[in-house]
Amino acid sequence: MSAPLLNPPQRAAIHYLDGPLLVLAGAGSGKTRVITYKIAHLVREGGIPARHIAAITFTNKAAREMLERVGKLMTSAEIRGITVSTFHSLGMHILRQEAPHLGYKPQFSILDSYDAGKIIADILNTTSKDEIRKVQSQISLWKNDLKTPDDMLLAAQDQWESVCAQTYLAYQDTLTAYQAMDFDDLIRLPVQLFREHPEVLLKWQGKLRYLLIDEYQDTNTCQYQLVKLLTGVRGLFTAVGDDDQSIYAWRGANMENLRLLQQDFPALKVIKLEQNYRSTARILRAANSVISNNPKLFEKQLWSELGLGEPIHVVQCKDEEHEAETVVQRLLAHKFEFRTEFKDYAILYRGNYQARIFEQALRNQRIPYQMAGGQSFFDKPEIKDLLAYMRLIANPDDDPAFIRAITTPKRGVGAGTLEKLGAWSGQYGKSLFAAAHDAGLRVQIQAAQLAPLEQFCDFISQLQYRATREEAGKLALELLQAIGYEAWLYDGEDSPKIAETKWKNLLEMVAWLARKGSDDGKNLIELTQTIALITMLEGRDEGEVDAVRMSTLHASKGLEYPHVFLVGCEEGILPHSESVENGMVEEERRLMYVGITRAQRSLTLSYCVKRRRAGEWQFIEPSRFISEIDGDDLRHFGKPGAEPLVSKTEGKSRLANLTAMLAGKDKSGDPPQN
DNA sequence: AGCCGTGGCTTGGTG
DNA sequence: AGCCACGGCT
Secondary structure: OOOOOOOHHHHHHHHOOOOOEEEEEOOOOOHHHHHHHHHHHHHHOOOOOHHHEEEEEOOHHHHHHHHHHHHHHOOOOOOOOOEEEEHHHHHHHHHHHHHHHHOOOOOOEEOOHHHHHHHHHHHHOOOOHHHHHHHHHHHHHHHHOOOOHHHHHHHOOOHHHHHHHHHHHHHHHHHHHOOEEOOOHHHHHHHHHHHHOHHHHHHHHHHOOEEEEOOHHHOEHHHHHHHHHHHOOOOOEEEEEOHHHOOOHHHOEOOHHHHHHHHHOOOOEEEEEOEEOOOOHHHHHHHHHHHOOOOOOOOOOOEEOOOOOOOEEEEEEOOHHHHHHHHHHHHHHHHHHHOOOHHHEEEEEOOHHHHHHHHHHHHHOOOOEEEOOOOEHHHOHHHHHHHHHHHHHHOOOOHHHHHHHHOOOOOOOOHHHHHHHHHHHHHHOOOHHHHOOOHHHHOOOOHHHHHHHHHHHHHHHHHHHHHOOOOHHHHHHHHHHHOOHHHHHHHOOOOHHHHHHHHHHHHHHHHHHHHHHHHHOOOHHHHHHHHOOOOOEOOOOOOOOOOEEEEEHHHHOOOOEEEEEEOOOEOEEOOEHHHHHOOOHHHHHHHHHHHHOOEEEEEEEEEEOEEEEOOEEEEOOEOHHHHOOOHHHEEEEOOOOOEOOOOOOOOHHHHHHHHHHHHHHOOOOOOOOO
């Protein structure tokens, strides 16, 4: 990424303003650079003020990074009013203003997938997480494909699809009743809005005149329609993507969108970025060679000026334990030999479950490591408790929030009362909160139960009033104190230590609300409305810690590491057996391609000869993808007739000494994160 | 009968 | 690490 100047295709992509443009940006070819430079170019040379430019990404992280890099190129006056956001937050932004056109209130709630799962569990009347997950993802796929419940009730091919379609219908009705949307709705509903209300579309087309779309290959049908609607006949956009890195078809991403772009915009100009600034030629040769086995819409060959580099090491291991040990030993030996740091290494794997054994091996050698991802701050139960109150204050129709709030902590409103309330609200088509005020219901409830219910509703009403007038952080803290949450935490099942952590998290949340509230001039309600889309990941100092990175292949996309170990390169794992059965090997190959192209200087592929499965030792074939790499670029270890696992320059005993020495000397082996 | 610990198994995961 | 199924316990 340290190209001093722009190369010719990059420059062409930046300067082309006359019509629709697709930039096929190979791995490590400087695509973020192109997007950010293009934004600057649009403003300075293209005469398009920043307020008419929207750069759309998939993740908050990408949006943050892009804004940061744009901020380094331009003055704050130049970038004023620019939209750099995820698809979801753009959709939300539109819907907050236009919700009434769709029969929603502007203060609708946003449910995360966990909340949505609970609704689906209720409808299905099941507790099996697996079943819920399957139905939920089917509904999500349909939504992303712009299919309505009615469409699917008609089109259902079998019993299962029919159950899903019925669940979909009931689920959508429930969401409407709650004045709530799920993540998919945030993109689906703007499309519906724009189709039904051309005048509204016109307004937004006037506002967002030039679009830049990052990771275009990951768009689903719904997202593409949104782009297409917004860009209209003018077709002023730059889509940046790489068909070879499309690894999210299972989540609804539609590679067909690349072909559609050519079809829907005949004037589409296509520019390829093929110079890679990340990896050695050897690594790119391997990547090109593997991916050449996939049918291609656009031909693309990555090349680099960073020198040939070392052959790719292929390590055969006896079993998974041996693989973990071997990888860790080779990592240590390499670190010693080349005087690198732990953070220069990554271990990449197909499935999360593979991580465990490598964690163990790393811990045994006292090697610090860091796992990708992690739980979002806002997903912690104690935070969700507070959020339930905030959601209810922002949207009194949010029934799930009502239930969670009124029962956390328990305040004398029991299941019986809630049942009566639920029945009444259902009968009169009201939310729980609204129904609670009905005189007709109240006569059915005994005074002892009515008092706490009344008290709760008054409490919420009071907060609603104060939320628009008072400072968010202060109000949230008062709320927690009023409900006695801290005492409730210590009274509960948690150990005092856990209770303390949870309370500290809440105080951090309060501080966050206070800071964000005053920075952005937002009250508690406005903050609540954006929170569902924010991910505040733990391990804030990510990137600086000297620790080996561990990640799934999926989560590694977009990242790079000097030295990569790609483990479990076996038939059944990579490609995954499920994918082989479903004829999805091409996507697995792209996954392999993504893995290979993460490496800057060295790449090691490892596989096991046998694995424990169902209590039996099962023999495994190495991944077909290894044999798709030219043998001249490979160097085998651990195979009969090939080099031994421990290279000849270092006898086994010497490596053992070395390992022990490193383990003893290197006291940086702090307890690993998480 | 319900509650638990244990062991086997596991595609991937952003908003 | 999580989820489920199973078996042993109260």
